[in-house]
Amino acid sequence: MSSLPSNVDVAIIGAGAAGLGAAHALKDSGLSVIVLEARDRVGGRAHTIQAAPDVVFDVGCGWLHSADENSFVPIAEQLGFAIDKTLPPWRERAYGKAFPQEDRAEFIHALDTFFERAEQAAIEARRAGRDLPAKLALEPGNRWNPMIDAISTYINGAELDRVSILDMDAYEDSNINWRVRRGYGALVAAYGAACPLAFNAQVTLIDHSGKRVRIETTRGTLTADKVIITVPTNLIADEAIRFHPALPAKLDAARGLPLGLADKVTLALAEPDALPKEGNLRAATMRTEMGTYHLRPFGQPCIEGFFGGRFARRLEDAGDGALAAAAIDEIVSFIGNDFRRKLKPLAESRWALDPFARGSYSHALPGHAGDRAVLAAPVDGRLFFAGEATSPNFFSTAHGARDSGERAAKEVLADLKPERD
C-alpha cells in the first residue's frame, strides 16, 4: 500500500456517491485532491455483489429513484450501463392469494389517503411554524395503519412516530423508478474508478485549530486546505470522527438526522418458472413487522426481501441468517410450505452493524426538518459537508448524495476563487 500524500489542497472523506460526486467536480480544477476511504472498496452504501453465478444483488441502493431527474442516469449511459425501465412491482403485479385484489386496492387507497393527509398536515405545520411526527397524519382507527407504518420503515427506515412531517414532505419523488441491470453499486464503483482514492484510511480526527486542517487517519496524518466530509450522520453523531475544536451544531444536526434501517436479503429460488418475473409478494398481515418481496428481479432465479425499522433492527440483532430465516418463514406462509425446499439463503445485509454506515438512510426526527441545512453549511470556509443527509429534497438516495458532493465541491471552488483571481 503506497503512503498517503502529506499535504493536499482538498481532502474528501468518504468514497460513497457523495465523495465521488465531489471528486468528479474537482477533477479539472488543478487542485490536488485525495478521497480518504475507511473501507477497502469504493461506493459505501452503494454495493453490488454477485450473490450466485446467476444472481446480481444490490446490498444497498437498487433503484434510480426520480429517474427523470436522477444524475446517475446520464452517468450510466456514458459508462455503458444498461438501464432497465420496467415499472417497480410495488403497487401492481401482486402475486398469490395472500393479498386478495380487493384488500390490496383498499390498502393502496388507504396509503394514498395517508400521503394526502400528510401533505395537508405539512402545510398546516409550516403555517403554524412547528414540526410534528408524521404518525399524526394517520387516520385514527384505520385498519391499515400498521401496514402503512411498515411502508414508512421501507421509505424512511423508521416508523412514523420517529419521522418529521415537514421533512417527509420535503422529499421529491417523480414516481419514476428505474434500475441498473449490472447493479447500482457497480455503476457507482465504475463512476469512482478514475478518482484519486486511498482505501483503508479511516479518519479519526479533523483538527481545524491551525492554519491548515490536520487529518488523522489509520494510515497516517495529512494536512489539507479544505476538507469535504461525507460520512453518514450516525458516525458524526457517535463522534467516530472527532473535530477539534468541537462542532456542537454539527453534532446536534447529525443527531436530528439519524440513519434509519432498511435491510435486504436474497434467496436462491429453485424451479424459478413456478413464480412470475418481477412480481411482488406480500400479504394483508395487518402488522408493521412484515417484509415485502420482489419475485425474480430482472428475471433472475431469486427472491429479494426488504425489511425496515425496528423489525429490521431486531432481525440484525438476532444474528447472521436471521433475516433470511424470517423471509423464508413469511414467504412460505403466503405461498405454501412446498416452497421451503426451493429457497436457499444467498446473502443478506446488516447495515446497522456495519461500522462505516451504522444504518441505511437518514430521516429527520420530528422537530428537526431544518437540520439538513445546518449540517450542509460550511464552517470557516474550510470544512464542507456533503452526503445524502445534506440533500434538501433527494435525501436518503444515491443521486441526492452525488449531487450534494458536487454542491460541496462548488462551494470549495467558489471559496477559492477570490484567492485565485
Ligand SMILES: Cc1cc2nc3c(=O)[nH]c(=O)nc-3n(C[C@H](O)[C@H](O)[C@H](O)COP(=O)(O)OP(=O)(O)OC[C@H]3O[C@@H](n4cnc5c(N)ncnc54)[C@H](O)[C@@H]3O)c2cc1C
Ligand atoms: C438497504 C438500502 C437500500 C437502499 N435503496 C436505495 C435505492 O433504491 N435508491 C437510492 O437512491 N438510494 C437507496 N439507498 C440509499 C443510498 O444507498 C445512500 O443514500 C447513498 O449511497 C449514500 O451515499 P453517501 O455518499 O451519502 O454515503 P455512503 O455511501 O455511506 O458513503 C460514505 C463513505 O464514508 C466512508 N466512511 C465512513 N466513516 C469513515 C471514516 N471515519 N473515514 C473515512 N471514510 C469513512 C464509508 O465507508 C463510505 O464509503 C439504500 C440504502 C440501503 C442501505
